Amino acid sequence: MSTYLMICAILHLGLDVSLAAGHRPCTDLQPLDLLSEIAEAPRMEIYGVRMVQEQGVRGLRFNKDMKAVSFSASLIFKVCHYFPAEFSIVLTLKVNSLRLKTNEYIFTLLQENLNHMLLGLRISPDKLHLEFAHSNLSNSSKKRVTFQDIYLADRQWHTLVLAVSANFVSLIVDCCPPIEMYMDVPFPEYLGTARSRFYIGNRRRRKALFTGLLRQLVLLPGSDATPRICPSHTPRLAAISIPKILTELPLRPTDNDILKYPYEAEVKVTVGNHPPCTETQVSHLWFDVFNKGFFICDGKNWVAISKAKKRLDYVEDYQNLVTNSETLDVEIFEIPNVGLFAATANKKPHPGSTIFKWLKGKFEPYQNITTYEAQAWKHFSIGPQVFLVVANFEKNEQNQEYSVIYRWSRRKMQFMMYQRLATHSARDWEAFQINGETFLAVANHREGDNHNIDSVIYKWNPKSHLFERNQTIPTSGAYDWEFFTIGPYSFLVVANTFNGTSTRIYSRIYIQLDGMFRLFQSMPTYGATDWEIFRVEGRIFLAVANSQSYQTGASNGINSFNINSTIYELNITAQMFVKFQDIPTYSAVDWEFFTVGDDSFLVVANSFDGSKFFLNSVIYRWQGFESFVPVHHLPTYGCTDWEQFNTEDGSYLIYSSAKERISKVLKLKVY
Numbered sequence: 001m002s003t004y005l006m007i008c009a010i011l012h013l014g015l016d017v018s019l020a021a022g023h024r025p026c027t028d029l030q031p032l033d034l035l036s037e038i039a040e041a042p043r044m045e046i047y048g049v050r051m052v053q054e055q056g057v058r059g060l061r062f063n064k065d066m067k068a069v070s071f072s073a074s075l076i077f078k079v080c081h082y083f084p085a086e087f088s089i090v091l092t093l094k095v096n097s098l099r100l101k102t103n104e105y106i107f108t109l110l111q112e113n114l115n116h117m118l119l120g121l122r123i124s125p126d127k128l129h130l131e132f133a134h135s136n137l138s139n140s141s142k143k144r145v146t147f148q149d150i151y152l153a154d155r156q157w158h159t160l161v162l163a164v165s166a167n168f169v170s171l172i173v174d175c176c177p178p179i180e181m182y183m184d185v186p187f188p189e190y191l192g193t194a195r196s197r198f199y200i201g202n203r204r205r206r207k208a209l210f211t212g213l214l215r216q217l218v219l220l221p222g223s224d225a226t227p228r229i230c231p232s233h234t235p236r237l238a239a240i241s242i243p244k245i246l247t248e249l250p251l252r253p254t255d256n257d258i259l260k261y262p263y264e265a266e267v268k269v270t271v272g273n274h275p276p277c278t279e280t281q282v283s284h285l286w287f288d289v290f291n292k293g294f295f296i297c298d299g300k301n302w303v304a305i306s307k308a309k310k311r312l313d314y315v316e317d318y319q320n321l322v323t324n325s326e327t328l329d330v331e332i333f334e335i336p337n338v339g340l341f342a343a344t345a346n347k348k349p350h351p352g353s354t355i356f357k358w359l360k361g362k363f364e365p366y367q368n369i370t371t372y373e374a375q376a377w378k379h380f381s382i383g384p385q386v387f388l389v390v391a392n393f394e395k396n397e398q399n400q401e402y403s404v405i406y407r408w409s410r411r412k413m414q415f416m417m418y419q420r421l422a423t424h425s426a427r428d429w430e431a432f433q434i435n436g437e438t439f440l441a442v443a444n445h446r447e448g449d450n451h452n453i454d455s456v457i458y459k460w461n462p463k464s465h466l467f468e469r470n471q472t473i474p475t476s477g478a479y480d481w482e483f484f485t486i487g488p489y490s491f492l493v494v495a496n497t498f499n500g501t502s503t504r505i506y507s508r509i510y511i512q513l514d515g516m517f518r519l520f521q522s523m524p525t526y527g528a529t530d531w532e533i534f535r536v537e538g539r540i541f542l543a544v545a546n547s548q549s550y551q552t553g554a555s556n557g558i559n560s561f562n563i564n565s566t567i568y569e570l571n572i573t574a575q576m577f578v579k580f581q582d583i584p585t586y587s588a589v590d591w592e593f594f595t596v597g598d599d600s601f602l603v604v605a606n607s608f609d610g611s612k613f614f615l616n617s618v619i620y621r622w623q624g625f626e627s628f629v630p631v632h633h634l635p636t637y638g639c640t641d642w643e644q645f646n647t648e649d650g651s652y653l654i655y656s657s658a659k660e661r662i663s664k665v666l667k668l669k670v671y
Contacts, residue, residue: 059213380431
């Protein structure tokens with residue numbers, strides 16, 4: 001290290017440089033950020049400039065094989081076209097090495113169409129050189145000022161302030177005391193910049209290109225920049241103006257995974273046991289060799305960047321969820337900044353259905369709501385408001401038949417009754433949004449003994465803050481609605497169960513066109529109770545749960561509950577769903593799709609085989625050419641619903657039982 005830099009490291013003092021008075025600057029006194037002129041996505045792409053992070057600090061690196069990085073001087077000298085006679089230049093750079101007798105230009109100001117250099121700043125292994133012309137004439141002589149023993153190629157960041165006033169020039173490195181020099185020829189008062197260009201990191205030639213990193217390059221007309229940045233707690237990185245992209249994380253566009261700015265970084269990775277993560281370790285990386293995970297420290301916790309893909313090993317019993325009565329359905333949902341909840345649809349009205357909250361790794365009772373043989377809950381949000389709607393199957397004590405929407409009260413921290421909607425033995429609700437508008441679809445199962453009735457789609461009125469009837473759709477013993485989108489199109493599929501004489505009827509898919517849902521496709525089903533839409537490897541599937549094959553007066557001795565449920569796949573060419581796979585089920589009531597790592601699974605709720613409710617529900621795994629293959633058989637009792645959810649502690653399945661007051665939470669054990 002040079003004597004100068006050693007003294008600098010000890011003192012780290014700032015000292016003003018007196019600039020001669022009396023000269024009226026050509027421009028205002030605002031800093032002119034030269035580096036920001038080229039640190040824009042289009043320019044960086046054209047010039048091949050890359051953003052690089054070293055020692056936790058970002059800078060720009062220039063590509064020697066690309067076009068010289070430059071911009072017109074008129075972009076910054078907009079009022080008058082003379083370079084200020086008094087000025088200072090602030091630059092922050094990092095140079096790893098320089099060969100002997102090598103010169104590299106930080107920047108130059110050249111006349112267009114000529115090779116006449118008006119101003120330039122270059123470095124060599126142990127020197128810093130300022131060069132300027134006496135006039136705009138191409139044959140005018142040049143003046144060079146050289147600062148000796150300036151060793152910048154030491155793999156460290158440095159901030160320099162070069163101040164010029166008349167015959168005086170000073171250099172400050174890392175806020176250390178200045179080095180002052182007297183010039184026998186003063187800096188010209190009228191150095192024209194018309195038809196000239198700034199070249200950053202070069203002088204319009206392939207030779208003498210700057211190979212280091214540049215973080216800051218600012219021209220301050222009319223004054224010395226030192227008082228603005230010194231003293232500083234980080235003198236090597238003292239700044240007056242830094243391009244925005246160098247102070248933020250690399251940005252990603254929304255439509256793909258390509259970085260908006262070319263970017264690379266120098267990284268150091270800790271390998272081994274769990275290291276500490278505090279503010280001093282922010283942005284540090286850790287590779288967990290045991291669990292094969294890659295993490296970054298955010299100042300408090302190690303955040304996973306990538307982990308070894310998990311694989312499902314087995315399923316274990318985790319919690320018996322005691323409910324008020326038999327449970328037909330479970331809805332898992334989360335309220336931001338409040339927690340994870342499970343709403344159970346229970347049979348008896350008193351004390352009703354229960355909302356459980358996840359506390360200390362278990363579901364605990366949180367709130368009871370009076371319901372009337374509740375069949376299902378549905379959670380949805382409208383802006384910041386959180387709602388739950390229940391499908392009531394029976395009438396209340398006043399012989400009224402309606403389902404109820406509840407809204408979360410942030411003041412009472414409970415769900416409060418919000419709106420009643422007339423329904424008929426409602427089996428299910430589906431909430432969805434199309435073009436920013438919120439809808440609710442109810443599956444009306446029957447009215448008295450008539451199963452062929454209308455189900456209703458409601459639409460949220462933002463003026464009245466209520467749901468209003470929007471459309472009716474004829475259904476037959478409707479049991480479930482499922483909403484999904486494919487590209488720009490929105491679909492609703494209904495599970496029709498019974499038409500009064502037979503369960504062998506059509507369930508139907510509807511597509512929204514011109515603001516209304518219209519018939520898209522009819523599909524033969526057998527007492528359909530549930531639809532599940534899912535995607536695997538870019539393919540779109542729709543699974544139906546068939547519960548029973550029954551027709552009035554028919555008696556063929558075949559077990560009507562042992563029946564295939566079917567998975568359909570969307571055929572893009574035919575623009576319809578076609579049969580993909582039949583799976584044997586026992587009065588199936590629900591399908592649930594979930595993933596573990598890269599593996600895709602379906603679990604079916606088998607409820608009844610004609611004689612008993614103790615049955616195995618089955619998890620199927622996607623195995624490509626083999627389709628879905630059974631991998632786990634789970635003992636269940638009157639199973640009616642499956643839901644999968646995740647917490648910080650792992651992944652879980654929960655199933656509801658329509659035959660006992662215990663639903664079960666199962667934990668997925670992975671490896």
